[in-house]
Amino acid sequence: MSKIYADCNATTPLLKNVKDYLINSRLNGPFANPNSLHYLGNQLSQGIENCRKHLGKLLSIDDQKIVFNSGSSESIATAFWMTIGQVILNKSKKTHLVCSTIEHAAVIENALYWKKKGATIHWINVSSDGVVDLEQLKQIFKLHSAEISLVAIMAANNETGVIQPYEQIAKLCKENHIPYLCDTTQTIGKLDLAEELKEGVFLCVSGHKLGAPLGSGFLVLPFRDHYESLIKGGPQEQNYRAGTQNYLGIESMTVALDWHYQMIQAWNPLMQKKIQFENKILASITQAQIIGARSSRLANTSLISFKGIHSQGLQIELEARNIFVTTSAACSDNEPSTSKVLRSMGIQDDEGRSVIRISTGLELNLEHYDVIAESIISSFNHLEKIHFN
Amino acid sequence: MSKIYADCNATTPLLKNVKDYLINSRLNGPFANPNSLHYLGNQLSQGIENCRKHLGKLLSIDDQKIVFNSGSSESIATAFWMTIGQVILNKSKKTHLVCSTIEHAAVIENALYWKKKGATIHWINVSSDGVVDLEQLKQIFKLHSAEISLVAIMAANNETGVIQPYEQIAKLCKENHIPYLCDTTQTIGKLDLAEELKEGVFLCVSGHKLGAPLGSGFLVLPFRDHYESLIKGGPQEQNYRAGTQNYLGIESMTVALDWHYQMIQAWNPLMQKKIQFENKILASITQAQIIGARSSRLANTSLISFKGIHSQGLQIELEARNIFVTTSAACSDNEPSTSKVLRSMGIQDDEGRSVIRISTGLELNLEHYDVIAESIISSFNHLEKIHFN
Numbered sequence: 040m041s042k043i044y045a046d047c048n049a050t051t052p053l054l055k056n057v058k059d060y061l062i063n064s065r066l067n068g069p070f071a072n073p074n075s076l077h078y079l080g081n082q083l084s085q086g087i088e089n090c091r092k093h094l095g096k097l098l099s100i101d102d103q104k105i106v107f108n109s110g111s112s113e114s115i116a117t118a119f120w121m122t123i124g125q126v127i128l129n130k131s132k133k134t135h136l137v138c139s140t141i142e143h144a145a146v147i148e149n150a151l152y153w154k155k156k157g158a159t160i161h162w163i164n165v166s167s168d169g170v171v172d173l174e175q176l177k178q179i180f181k182l183h184s185a186e187i188s189l190v191a192i193m194a195a196n197n198e199t200g201v202i203q204p205y206e207q208i209a210k211l212c213k214e215n216h217i218p219y220l221c222d223t224t225q226t227i228g229k230l231d232l233a234e235e236l237k238e239g240v241f242l243c244v245s246g247h248k249l250g251a252p253l254g255s256g257f258l259v260l261p262f263r264d265h266y267e268s269l270i271k272g273g274p275q276e277q278n279y280r281a282g283t284q285n286y287l288g289i290e291s292m293t294v295a296l297d298w299h300y301q302m303i304q305a306w307n308p309l310m311q312k313k314i315q316f317e318n319k320i321l322a323s324i325t326q327a328q329i330i331g332a333r334s335s336r337l338a339n340t341s342l343i344s345f346k347g348i349h350s351q352g353l354q355i356e357l358e359a360r361n362i363f364v365t366t367s368a369a370c371s372d373n374e375p376s377t378s379k380v381l382r383s384m385g386i387q388d389d390e391g392r393s394v395i396r397i398s399t400g401l402e403l404n405l406e407h408y409d410v411i412a413e414s415i416i417s418s419f420n421h422l423e424k425i426h427f428n
Numbered sequence: 429m430s431k432i433y434a435d436c437n438a439t440t441p442l443l444k445n446v447k448d449y450l451i452n453s454r455l456n457g458p459f460a461n462p463n464s465l466h467y468l469g470n471q472l473s474q475g476i477e478n479c480r481k482h483l484g485k486l487l488s489i490d491d492q493k494i495v496f497n498s499g500s501s502e503s504i505a506t507a508f509w510m511t512i513g514q515v516i517l518n519k520s521k522k523t524h525l526v527c528s529t530i531e532h533a534a535v536i537e538n539a540l541y542w543k544k545k546g547a548t549i550h551w552i553n554v555s556s557d558g559v560v561d562l563e564q565l566k567q568i569f570k571l572h573s574a575e576i577s578l579v580a581i582m583a584a585n586n587e588t589g590v591i592q593p594y595e596q597i598a599k600l601c602k603e604n605h606i607p608y609l610c611d612t613t614q615t616i617g618k619l620d621l622a623e624e625l626k627e628g629v630f631l632c633v634s635g636h637k638l639g640a641p642l643g644s645g646f647l648v649l650p651f652r653d654h655y656e657s658l659i660k661g662g663p664q665e666q667n668y669r670a671g672t673q674n675y676l677g678i679e680s681m682t683v684a685l686d687w688h689y690q691m692i693q694a695w696n697p698l699m700q701k702k703i704q705f706e707n708k709i710l711a712s713i714t715q716a717q718i719i720g721a722r723s724s725r726l727a728n729t730s731l732i733s734f735k736g737i738h739s740q741g742l743q744i745e746l747e748a749r750n751i752f753v754t755t756s757a758a759c760s761d762n763e764p765s766t767s768k769v770l771r772s773m774g775i776q777d778d779e780g781r782s783v784i785r786i787s788t789g790l791e792l793n794l795e796h797y798d799v800i801a802e803s804i805i806s807s808f809n810h811l812e813k814i815h816f817n
Contacts, residue, residue: 046460050461053459061455070439145670269658272505272533
């Protein structure tokens with residue numbers, strides 16, 4: 040049986056056309072430092088600027104706010120550095136941060152670091168449906184808006200796929216003149232970029248979530264303005280990010296995002312198929328629950344709990360059938376306990392330890408959803424027998 | 429005429445065997461997140477650990493001190509962050525820094541940033557031969573050793589190729605219990621790693637200086653110890669550097685460094701040929717001077733001044749002959765003035781604005797040095813005529 044990869048929220052396989060691009064157009068060169076003032080360097084630096092323009096056009100944003108870097112972990116650390124980091128280092132007064140409890144570790148760990156250095160964090164809770172509490176955010180803004188240097192609330196959660204009310208959050212942040220970091224790692228290429236996110240918001244993109252190689256990504260700055268760079272040195276990226284630009288990554292990522300924008304309508308049939316898939320599971324397994332079912336979710340993501348069995352058992356059963364899924368986010372997959380995201384939603388351990396995440400991409404053969412459903416059902420039946428024997 | 433690329437200190441073309449590796453072994457997958465707990469993820473994470481072990485063995489260092497990241501600019505920012513950055517943020521007392529005046533911008537700009545936040549910088553000068561002044565370093569250590577949180581002096585300069593007395597610097601730093609950042613970006617793969625650098629020193633490597641793709645590199649930590657990560661988030665790289673590891677870059681870089689270690693003896697004939705090349709230039713052009721000629725220099729680097737002509741004119745003439753060189757470091761190539769490195773060596777503008785850098789790699793056909801020499805001589809003669817007409 041051919042392999043079915045359903046762990047796209049962790050990373051995506053290289054897109055076919057990215058691979059073709061690399062083999063046919065890129066790996067034969069030219070190779071040069073884009074900052075060298077000879078023809079080869081100019082050619083590559085022009086290539087990078089063309090990518091910047093094209094990405095700006097795809098996202099309908101000012102391309103001069105695009106800062107190429109190594110990916111979203113760096114983008115998020117940079118947004119914290121540019122805001123709360125400088126506040127702390129300059130002994131300024133806006134020492135408050137706002138974060139949701141379901142942020143990726145890249146956000147949480149930065150917030151906790153700056154807390155140790157003097158920041159105050161306001162945590163925004165989520166409902167049992169996995170959606171952040173806007174009323175709580177409004178209350179915090181009422182009391183502290185003058186003290187807040189950054190609000191970090193993601194566009195869609197990587198575990199549940201639940202889409203957050205980022206338009207309203209962006210609007211509230213703008214009204215209160217507070218920088219907003221919207222972690223768009225899981226949404227760019229899947230959802231059109233909302234008007235409210237096109238200016239005044241830190242955005243981040245990782246090429247490897249879009250079928251480009253790892254190690255490329257970009258941060259979008261809120262405005263053309265002065266921001267302190269995290270990685271300092273040469274004048275690359277308008278002094279926002281030093282280091283020779285990874286043009287191979289930048290070009291691949293542009294090919295990949297362009298393809299996603301061409302294909303963006305294809306998420307609709309994929310979403311329809313995913314709902315059929317989920318319904319088939321629910322109809323066959325009474326214990327099954329779709330986490331965040333009542334919320335708007337990403338087309339590609341299903342997080343399903345199977346009370347009574349252990350998720351890792353199910354994952355291994357599926358793997359034996361050549362189907363690759365995870366039990367939660369890749370970067371917290373090692374933790375045996377319920378993920379922080381699920382705990383925030385009030386999910387108890389008996390349910391939280393029984394979840395698997397199926398996250399697909401546009402290159403999936405839709406019929407594979409049927410294979411995954413059948414495999415889950417037979418694996419579940421098998422595990423349940425073992426459990427009750 | 430086929431292209432001659434002689435700008436390897438800026439970046440290197442992909443090595444043939446890295447390209448073969450990518451096309452034949454890597455671009456067909458498997459693709460997965462190395463942190464996902466399924467077979468594919470395990471396979472990739474095992475691949476990364478094999479690379480770490482192999483790199484540790486090649487360099488004869490403790491592989492557990494290797495932290496994979498995006499390259500030397502990040503490594504350098506990280507070393508500053510882990511030392512003076514934490515000192516400033518924790519309001520500790522070791523607020524002094526030591527830097528040479530010929531460091532790469534990646535070092536200088538970090539030093540200047542932390543100076544604005546309270547650090548004191550001691551600048552170490554260089555001789556007219558381009559070598560840092562060890563006596564000055566000893567004097568500074570005598571007066572301030574208890575206050576210094578980092579010494580940053582490169583292994584070899586990227587513009588002149590002059591090799592610095594890093595063994596003695598490392599020894600002095602160890603005697604005084606001061607962390608040493610030795611920027612080894614230009615030396616790893618060219619020189620065997622000195623015993624004195626194998627422990628207690630921050631080292632940095634960029635894959636793209638070794639024939640691997642851009643966007644990969646690693647930092648070597650001084651010890652297995654607690655260091656504050658610059659990019660925070662998931663537990664990758666033993667919590668020293670968050671973000672999904674760029675396994676394609678890591679594997680390519682390992683292939684490239686392995687090849688360099690296999691070929692390391694080949695730098696000797698290249699160096700011999702380079703000296704012949706330089707002598708031919710000196711014999712034909714009376715104004716020509718080899719910068720740093722009396723110092724030990726990297727086998728691959730020649731920085732030559734041609735008083736009376738402007739370097740950019742010569743660069744363009746060579747480019748018309750399909751030979752690609754630069755006038756100084758790629759990242760400062762846009763500056764029309766004498767480079768900081770040359771000014772530190774006491775070189776005046778009439779000479780400093782007339783230099784070109786020829787930096788080659790092990791895949792160069794050695795006879796190309798003859799072509800470059802002839803082209804420089806005829807270009808110079810042509811430019812000189814224009815100049816004096």
